[in-house]
Amino acid sequence: MTDRTMTLDDLRRILLEEAGAGEGADLDGDILDTDFGDLGYDSIALLETASRLNRDYEVEIDTAVEARTPRQLLDVVNAA
């Protein structure tokens, strides 16, 4: 699955599958620049998500924790 671009919808789906529905915010809304913490995802939820991204997109994200928002995470994956 190399050369595949990850969209915001892909990320929404993966977040739901790996870390469940966040508490406190609606994933379907405009979340591109919302902090993951405000979406209800803590560092371990992001670690779990990063592990899935590494498998599906053949990237090597060490710490997704550094990406604070969906936009930043998409940039990291799509730049790899």
Added chain:
Amino acid sequence: MTRSVVVTGIGVVAPTGLGTEEFWSAARAGRDGIGPVGLFDAAGYPARLAGEVTGFEAADHLPGRLLPQTDRMTRLALVAADWALADAAVRPGEPPALGMGVSTAASAGGFEFGQRQLRNLWSEGPGHVSAYQSFAWFYAVNTGQISIRNGMKGPSGVVVSDGAGGLDAIAQARRRLRGDARLMLSGGVDGTICPWGWVAHLAGGRISTRDDPETAYLPFDPRAAGHVPGEGGAMLVLEERRAALERGAPRVYGEIAGYAATFDPAPGRGREPALRRAIEIALSDAGAAPDEVGVVFADAAAVPELDRAEADAITAVFGPGAVPVTAPKTATGRLLAGAGSLDVAAALLCMRDGVIPPTAKVRPAADYRLDLVTGRARPARVRAALVLARGAGGFNSALVLRSGAAEDDQRQEAR
């Protein structure tokens, strides 16, 4: 003066019912919750029966956020904790977060979750192991998750003493309430009905390989041949009595009046098992004479020598046939660390309603010299109850409860 610690809330998840009243009405009727294993395909294993919690949809009770990170037994524990807090009418933020703690018991942790991650590790590689494995398998996970979900940041911990843990955790909560804690959520909700858990049960050598739910788990019966494992348990809200009254707790189910834990001598020494001592010390701790106790909830191992040891301990303290004994767990299976806590819940309800639930399915052997309540529930005015629980390896625990009615009487006397 030591502080009186009382139970003000109960939450039950059991193979015979979701919720306290559903469980309790099944227990009084002797309704059975044992059946073929449904959580995994057990056809190829020597033991094929279990007491499973049925009709439980975690997503109906818990936020989606918690589902990828929890084993089944943690989900059950979280829901039991929610129900116990609701029953006690505890409002968020009152008492303060640092005054509320969690004390649970576990026998193995989240085995089914752990098994899945080990399978991922060996079949797919380390990148496929869930980050949540870091805690989801762990013995203390129920305490942690309950603490986080309910903002309970006070003294918390986990007790691991196999089947005795369901009483030991409650005793630990009582200790905390005699210190700084204002309110404790305590108990055991346990279960390892998955292939990994199952082979561990089989290796323990105490489980029944019969296929008929009517005869698979028969403690104190001449046909006894081991037990059926089950899942579930109970969570209780415990408070110091005065604090409970001050905050306007809707009810007091009863008091945790006495407790003791002992450890058996090494096998082969010919010394008496330590259960009798546990009973005696617990009664002494409660300041109760044996004749105050109106019912004994037995550990009920259904292994003949263990049944013998328990019957001997009971008759040594109370006299032969001198106190009603029951083991409603014949209808649920043995719930590991959940068993003692569920029996505490049943004993409190027994005192509330004046009825002793029966030991379903059992026809007792006369030579145990026990007044075992079988067949139908028995009406009885019970002011104090003794709950026994043992764990493999030598754990013995005994807990004495006094009824909420007795508390009312004392309050009237004090006026």
